[in-house]
Structures are given as structure tokens and as C-alpha cells.
Amino acid sequence: MARVFLENIVKRFGKVVAVDHINLEVHDKEFLVLLGPSGCGKTTTLRIIAGLEFPDEGRVYIDDKDVTDLEPKDRDVAMVFQNYALYPHLTVRDNIAFPLMIRRKQLGLTREEIYRRVLDVAKLLRIEELLDRKPGQLSGGQQQRVALARALIRRPKVWLMDEPLSNLDALLRLQMRAELKRLQREIGITTIYVTHDQAEAMSMADRIAVMNHGRIVQVGTPDDIYFRPRHVFVATFIGAPPMNIIRCITVLKNDKLYLSCPGMEREIPRGITKYLRGDMEILLGIRPEFVDVYKEPKPGAIRAKILVVEPQGSELILNLNISPESGEETIIKVKTRALRRYSPGEIVYLEPDWTRVSLFDAKTGKAIA
Amino acid sequence: MPRRRRTRLVLIFLLPELALILSFVLVPIIGTFIISFKTSHGYGVGNYYSVITERSPDRALVIPENIIKAQPPPWGALVHNIIWVAIHVPVVVFLGLTLAYLLRDVVGSSIVKSIMFLGMVIPMVVGGLLIRFMFDSDLGVIPVFLRELGIKSLAHTWTNYPQTALIALILGSVWLWTGFSLTVYAAALESLPKSYIEAARVDGASDFQIFFKVVFPLVKHATIIVVVMTMLWDLKIFDIVFVSTRGGPGGATNVMALVMYNYFARALDYGKSAATAVILALISLIPGIWFIRRVVRPSAEKR
Numbered sequence: 001m002a003r004v005f006l007e008n009i010v011k012r013f014g015k016v017v018a019v020d021h022i023n024l025e026v027h028d029k030e031f032l033v034l035l036g037p038s039g040c041g042k043t044t045t046l047r048i049i050a051g052l053e054f055p056d057e058g059r060v061y062i063d064d065k066d067v068t069d070l071e072p073k074d075r076d077v078a079m080v081f082q083n084y085a086l087y088p089h090l091t092v093r094d095n096i097a098f099p100l101m102i103r104r105k106q107l108g109l110t111r112e113e114i115y116r117r118v119l120d121v122a123k124l125l126r127i128e129e130l131l132d133r134k135p136g137q138l139s140g141g142q143q144q145r146v147a148l149a150r151a152l153i154r155r156p157k158v159w160l161m162d163e164p165l166s167n168l169d170a171l172l173r174l175q176m177r178a179e180l181k182r183l184q185r186e187i188g189i190t191t192i193y194v195t196h197d198q199a200e201a202m203s204m205a206d207r208i209a210v211m212n213h214g215r216i217v218q219v220g221t222p223d224d225i226y227f228r229p230r231h232v233f234v235a236t237f238i239g240a241p242p243m244n245i246i247r248c249i250t251v252l253k254n255d256k257l258y259l260s261c262p263g264m265e266r267e268i269p270r271g272i273t274k275y276l277r278g279d280m281e282i283l284l285g286i287r288p289e290f291v292d293v294y295k296e297p298k299p300g301a302i303r304a305k306i307l308v309v310e311p312q313g314s315e316l317i318l319n320l321n322i323s324p325e326s327g328e329e330t331i332i333k334v335k336t337r338a339l340r341r342y343s344p345g346e347i348v349y350l351e352p353d354w355t356r357v358s359l360f361d362a363k364t365g366k367a368i369a
Numbered sequence: 370m371p372r373r374r375r376t377r378l379v380l381i382f383l384l385p386e387l388a389l390i391l392s393f394v395l396v397p398i399i400g401t402f403i404i405s406f407k408t409s410h411g412y413g414v415g416n417y418y419s420v421i422t423e424r425s426p427d428r429a430l431v432i433p434e435n436i437i438k439a440q441p442p443p444w445g446a447l448v449h450n451i452i453w454v455a456i457h458v459p460v461v462v463f464l465g466l467t468l469a470y471l472l473r474d475v476v477g478s479s480i481v482k483s484i485m486f487l488g489m490v491i492p493m494v495v496g497g498l499l500i501r502f503m504f505d506s507d508l509g510v511i512p513v514f515l516r517e518l519g520i521k522s523l524a525h526t527w528t529n530y531p532q533t534a535l536i537a538l539i540l541g542s543v544w545l546w547t548g549f550s551l552t553v554y555a556a557a558l559e560s561l562p563k564s565y566i567e568a569a570r571v572d573g574a575s576d577f578q579i580f581f582k583v584v585f586p587l588v589k590h591a592t593i594i595v596v597v598m599t600m601l602w603d604l605k606i607f608d609i610v611f612v613s614t615r616g617g618p619g620g621a622t623n624v625m626a627l628v629m630y631n632y633f634a635r636a637l638d639y640g641k642s643a644a645t646a647v648i649l650a651l652i653s654l655i656p657g658i659w660f661i662r663r664v665v666r667p668s669a670e671k672r
Contacts, residue, residue, distance in 0.1 A: 052567050073573035085568035089586040099572035102582065154572070 002157035009058035018044040020214035033201040036211035078151035079160040086135035093131040159191040232360040244332035252278030262330040263323035281362035288335040290353040301349035405643035416644035426620025443620035453603045465550025486548035497609030500541030531621035557591035597660040
């Protein structure tokens, strides 16, 4: 049972503002992912929650208790580090027992009780046959589980994870993703998870907080983040390949607003015209997945020339120039099922799903409506 | 490459080294060994017997208690070496690790470390002389300091009194040698991922527990290096004793290497000198072999 609340957190390292006025609430039993490129302040934010860094401004609350000035040990949090931080001189059993052993007297536990709890946790993570080994004799995935076990044994209020899967190979990472999610749900522990891997964030999180330049750009469910990005940064950070961004201008003609983009012009739906004027610079965002590709001309479709075809197995990624007539190139990527053959130089016709496009203000980067 | 040719190639490359080792390492060792068994009437263990049973303070390895009439020291050179190891090794380990740990993230710590390392850089003869100055009743920082504190009995020239001469040299060698320990530990701590200490902090360990349960075991490799190197240095210590006290007063600071030198350069008794050298070498082999087993060979096998 734990909620975490960050209020106006600021952290500077010299002149660099690593964390810039962050407000964030993490609900009880929630799996929240801090997602962002390296250097965006996500790890610093996590370390502030852990108590390994102290904020220059703002307060940290865990369960309505102000823990801003408390040492890590007094916060009842557990952290899993990127390199797992398993002690090479201790066996797996003693590594898992470490958090309890060092406070054995305060907790009033006997060694037998502690080892019994180690065994329980080890069973939960299916590592009971590894208990007598040293960390050096374990595979990456096994070390990962031991680190999780050590973070669990104390039954902490909050689990903090700093890119715990990034040292694993690709296949194991996919496997551990699901397992970690299952474990978190089973135990029902509030978890804050830092990653730069958007696929990891999308697949595990209850909610994602996307960070950039020390600020939280958007907080929302994976669906929100994917379908309704609030900022052009989120749109271009999420998705593989990310959202196509096309620079356009609004044009007022006969009392109607049009979006004039390279290679196309389109009337803007009534619903959002109230936010717009003529002659505004707009960024049109189209996800590569939401474009239909036709070989024959179609009314209203965008004429495009194929530049590169990237096969992905069941899918293809087409790199297209949507303004082949004008001298400039406006390149977008489109993901389509590999049902037909495409070749570079070919002309195709594109029909985006206009209900799923995003519009951003070119100046602020913020979503319109 | 065919195996035979490869073997031949390896031999060709090894040959110069082997020749150098043979002529400058193995031959002198074997020569010393032979000389140590050579007495005025043929070959035998006579030299060893007389070196070990020698009782005069400036040559004795061990002086039995019943012979020491006045207050000891001297106890004999070998005992002095052992006392040296017993005090010097733990103090250097403790100081080096503690300082390295405390200085690890401090601004300007590299300046402090450089000054500490100066003890390793200056020639040991200069170091020995400095130790003598340091403990001089008029010039020395320590007696002057003690006098200010009102401890008059220790405000004398330490190296002139048998009771304090040995400890003065040992303390001086701490000063000269802590830079080494500090440097080794600082490097070891540098290579230690920060997350080890941070994980312990999050898990609730106190600073004391972090130091003894996490940091100390994790730098075990460095500890082995420091302990062995310090032991070897202490066993073969010569220069600082030679320039500061010459083993005196009354043999109170005599050490093995100095005994060997005394037989060689003063008594011109090469047999006994060689016998002392062999004894010293055999004693030094104990930590040496342990070190090779523990550190050198395992890491060689990994490759």
C-alpha cells in the first residue's frame, strides 16, 4: 500500500538542470514507467525518490509522509540497479538476505527466519536451486531474478527499477518483461520503472510519464501516449518507426480552413477549427501504421514515390517521397503488410486514416485540441 | 603454422629472455646458495648454525630472553622484522583504505593523494634521514608536538633510545608507505561500481556496515596486494634503517638485511652473509608464494 507524490521537484548539477519542476503522482499498486531519451532526467528522478539524491527544490511524499529529507534506509523503498549490484563475495542466499541481515537486530529476526523468508522469495522467483552459488556463476537472467528477490525480501512499499532489463539479451528481455509485469501484479507493489526503451514501457506500464529535458512532457496510459500524444516530442519518441511529422500551413479559403502540406491539401474538420487561424504553421503527424497503400490512383489519395523498401518479415516499411513533383523531398515512412511486392521508383497512392492523425503547433510543439 | 615450426619460433623468442634470467637471476641465486654452505673446512651447515645462534646485538637474528639483561629491545633482527610486519601491515591497510574511502568523492582529493604518494617517490635514503629529523628532540615535529602536549618523557630524540628507536622507524615507514596503500585502494574503489554502495544504502546499511560488509570485502584483491607488498617490503627493509640508525642504538633497530650487510661489509664473512640472505629469502618466499597462488596464477588462468 503506497502512493508516491512528487511536488515541484528541481535538481541541478552545477549549471545543468537535470530535473525541472516535476509534479507526478504514482497511485497505489501502479506500474509507472518513466520514459525518455538518455539525459532526460528520468534516472535522477528515480534516485530522488530513492533518496540517493536530494532535490534542490520541491517535496517527495510516500503515503502522504514527507520523506524529502530522509535517508534512503528510512523510506522503505527497494531499488533494482541496471547492473544488479549483487555482491560478488556473497552467495545468492546471502545476497537476498542482505537487506534483512544488516537490520537483523532492529527487526528482531533470527537467522533461521531470514533464511526461511529467502527461500519463500526464491521460490516465487524460481531460483531456489541457485541459492548456494555466487553471482559470478549465474547468467544475466538469473542475476536479474536475484536482484529482484533482494528488492522483494524486505516487502518494501515501493519498488524502484533503473533500466533493469537493459543488460539482458533481446530474447530474454522479452521474456522478463512479461514475467516482471506478472510478478508486480501478483504482489501488488507500487513500481516506478525507468527505461529508454519505448517498447518496454508500452508493454509493461499502467501509465507512462514521458520525460524530455528534465520535464514531464506527458503522463498517460500507453494508449493515450500512442494514440493521443500531447506533444510532438512524444509522437516522435513513441512507435517504431515513430510518427511521421509533416510541416504544413493553414490556408483560409472561402471561409473554410485548409491544411496545405507538401503534396496535398485538405480541409480541416470543423471540430478543431476553433483553435486555428489562417497562415499558421502546423505539424501534421501521421503514424506509419495508419496509412493505406494503393497501387492504383484513388480520389483524394496522396501520390508518392517509393524510395526504399525495408522488409520486416510480415510487414514492410516503405520510405516514400510524398511530393515527387516538386523538387524537394518530403519523406515519410509507411508500415504495410507484406502482401504485395513494392520496388523503389514505383509510384503508389496513400490514404492516411484522417481520424487518427495528430496536429501540433509548430512553434510550441503542443498538440492542437 | 606447423607445430614444429611454431615451437621453434617460440623458443627463438624466449631465448634472449631466458639467457638474461639465467645469467642475472638464477646464477647469482645459486651462487649465493653455494657460498652459504661454504665454511673454512669444506661444505656444511656451519654458517647457518652460527648465524642463527649468534648472540651479539648487532648480528643476532633472535636473542633469547635470558640473555637480554637490560630492558629489551634489542630482541634480534628477525624479531624486529616480525614486529615491523605486525605493526606496519595492519596500520597501512587501515590508513590506506580509510583515507581512500573518505577521499573518494572529495574535491581536491587528488592533491592530498599526490602529497601522500610523495613518500613513495622520494628515495628511501632521503626518507630514512627525514624520519630521523622527524623524531629529533629539537627539530622533529613529533617530539616538539609531544612536548607541547606535556608528554615530556617522549619529547626526546626517539632514534637515540632503544625503547623508542624501533617504533620511530616503524611509524616513519608508515608515513613513507601509506601512499602506496592509498593509491592501490583508491584505484580499487574507483573501479567499484557506485551502485554497490548505493544498493546497500537503500537496503538500510549504516555507513559502518557499508564499509565493513560491502567495501572491505569488495576490495579484497587490493588488500591482498597491499598486505603482501608491505610484508615483503618490511622483510627486506634496509635503506631507511641504514641511514637513520645503522641498526642502533645497541642493535635495537637491527633488521635481517642489515645483519646480512654487516656480515658482508664489516666482518667480510661472505659465507654467513650468504646464509643470512638465504634465510631472509626463504622467509620472504612464504608471502610471495601465497601471493602468486592467490593473485597471479588465477588471473593468468582466466586468460
